[in-house]
Amino acid sequence: MEEKKTIVPRRRMSPSLRKILLLLVLLLIPIFLAGAGFLVYSIINARESGRERIDTAVSTQLEDLDSSLSMVNLYLTETLMNNSLTKKINTEEDTHDRLVAARSLWEEFDRQNSLWAGNFNLFYYCPSRSLSVSRFDSGSNYSDNDAIRTMIKESAGKALFGESHLLWKPLAVNGSAYLLQIYTYQGNYVACWLSCSDAFSVLQGAVLSPNGLYVVLDSSYEPVLGKGTLVDRGIELDGGTATCSRWGEFCEVYEMHRADIRLLVNDDPYIDQENLLFLITFFCVTLLIILAFSLYTLTYFHRYIETPFQEFQQHVNDYASVRRHVKKRGFAELDEAVEAFDSLQMQLQELKIDVYEEKLALARTELEYFQLQIKPHFFVNCFSIIFGMAQKKDFSRIQEFCLKLSNYVRFLFRDGFTMVTLREELSVIREYLDIQNIRHRTENQMQDSIEEALLSREIPPLLLLTFVENAVKHAELNAWNLTVCILVSRLEEQQKLRFIVKNNGSKFPDEYLELLNDPAYYLDGGSHGGRGVGIRNIHKRLSLIYGNRFSLHFYNSDKGACVEILLPDEEIRPAAEMNFSADSNKLADK
Incomplete structure (x- = not known):
């Protein structure tokens, strides 16, 4: 029962x-x-x-x-x-x-x-x-x-x-x-x-x-x-x-x-004595108006809102406490009114939980969509390379290539809400560069300057990999051997982690650089002909996870393009692991 x-x-x-x-x-x-x-x-x-x-x-x-x-x-x-x-x-x-x-x-x-x-x-x-x-x-x-x-x-x-x-x-x-x-x-x-x-x-x-x-x-x-x-x-x-x-x-x-x-x-x-006297008068009159309005609002609130509502609430609470002892002798109409209030309160609690779960599901769907929005020609080229190596019976390279590609794809399609360590992200970046070196017979390489203690910090997956992919893509157009440098440091005063990804490849065009640093660029829904989809996806994913507590800054150095990312240095609780029952109880208390 x-x-x-x-x-x-x-x-x-x-x-x-x-x-x-x-x-x-x-x-x-x-x-x-x-x-x-x-x-x-x-x-x-x-x-x-x-x-x-x-x-x-x-x-x-x-x-x-x-x-x-x-x-x-x-x-x-x-x-x-x-x-x-x-x-x-x-x-x-x-x-x-x-x-x-x-x-x-x-x-x-x-x-x-x-x-x-x-x-x-x-x-x-x-x-x-x-x-x-x-x-x-x-x-x-x-x-x-x-x-x-x-x-x-x-x-x-x-x-x-x-x-x-x-x-x-x-x-x-x-x-x-x-x-x-x-x-x-x-x-x-x-x-x-x-x-x-x-x-x-x-x-x-x-x-x-x-x-x-x-x-x-x-x-x-x-x-x-x-x-x-x-x-x-x-x-x-x-x-x-x-x-x-x-x-x-x-x-x-x-x-x-x-x-x-x-x-x-x-x-x-x-x-400017006259102007000063005018300023003094304006200042005093403004303060008096604000003071009078505040007093009037306070009086009105106390008389017409607070006092009646407190009396109503007191009457309902008094009757609700009394009816437990004298329910048989009470009035059925008042009992039904109190039960209606109880039912309304429960419905409001359930509605808050439903709205919360609906927003969470929508955010999860958006994040998975942004994660799956990948150019398919990369995989087609990989299959072509495997076919070519099979024709040459270069089985050792096929095994190496397939292993790296398998790890890369497995990492690429993992749950977007599950955080990864910085060490895992760097490992996948190295495998990605190895894949590109096998594809194009280049000597792309990665250099990093990271404290050992920071390698275990958790970050959203594909955060750094996306910018490395962009660097390789534009370097291919110029037939360069690319060097990607990744710097990670902790800003003690701001309690933030700073990530810098820079390369010796091509630089950002001036007009595109101004566009990337404009917040309105990430709100236009992709009105720039599909350009910068990966970067907009990164921005959207970070917005879903951190809100407005992150920043992206793009600039050019003497050697190539640079990206600076600032994230809160805190433990992030994945949305998939949230305890909905606990959250429901919290919402019910509100």
Whole structure:
């Protein structure tokens, strides 16, 4: 009599979805805090880095400008006191000779302008001869230069310049700021001026952002061009200190050694402030949305799914436990409902087992099909060779050939799910090469570099033999004596076995090599005209056995084609030896 199974209520497990949602909610809090902290740190760090960059660049630029101004000072004093042309202009009585000297002085100014004084404007004036020589920079404003030249001539007669000084003076002309230097000696004058836009062009073009600016201040810290720009920017000056009302902006005042000016530099060191604020807002809003959705999902799951299902399950379990003792007094409808649940559970268990066995049978059928997909002309040629040797009565070679062919074919048609040792696979490869040597009277050979401990490792059959067959096949077309080299090693860190099969035969064509390394090639169902059937079969067999825990890589070396295979270094349990009853029990428990 069949023993009736007793349904024992299992310990209620905590719902996995609830765990995930709770974990997500808890993780969002540190993620939000870490993200906010990182963004704040990024803002502060970016601003500090920007301030340091601007300060270093401005200081370097002003040092270079001081050096240039000092060089011009030396040239001006040398021109005024020791230049033979200026002396000739001042002392020569003949008008023609003075004009020739003036022309020569202009040419000298032009030459200096092309060599080192490209942005400087040079001017020499001799009031006693009513003669002046000027050389303006071609890129400067002519009306401004003419106004400065006229101002110097008018002021020279009134002795407004006083004693010469090494410091360059600021000058505002037609809304533009200039640096001016004038030297006088024995009633003669030599001057040079430079536009501040040219002097500080590097700052505006490469150092400061599009929102940055610089303001030229005089010796009393007053803007040379007025305070309008400072007022618009909210900048206040208190002696040598400048403050800006906008948070985080760079605002510093720099002094020069060769010019009687100060330079105020203002800039926002973080140009993408608006984008950063947008990113912060987007980050916070996204986290809040995810948090709100998680809380809503958790509440909905608990209220409308978990609680009702737990109550229903509790009622069924309570009645199932009570009915064993009061079955005679119970309700027949409830008894039938519980029995229906029991029957449904058993049917689900049987269905899981049937589906599992069906998938296993399908995988086995596919593997056997791929193993039997072999070119028949190989065996036809073998029979022809045996017939030819029989005609020659070469019985010893017939025996040797038939023995090797028998071993090779027996190995070829063995169960595809039964693993073989690496030693067996190498033995068959040697016999296969011997068969080919007898067929084609070649001297094909195999070389291997394998640790003794790895020879007992089990691998899928025909794994290495397939690539050796391909190497022999393509070597035959070129009438080469082939050397196949097989290297096997263990990758300790990855827990994998690496197999390398290489030969001195023909190489993979470039287009075919790219095809073999493309995963999509093994999914197209053989749409390449039957090319590479053996390799696709190997890939399919490895997929059935290892899933996605293997890799095939094809490449060319200097001597020939190479194949690298990576397999998990683990004991494989053949599917044919699986205990279906045990698996069924496991499925029943799920």
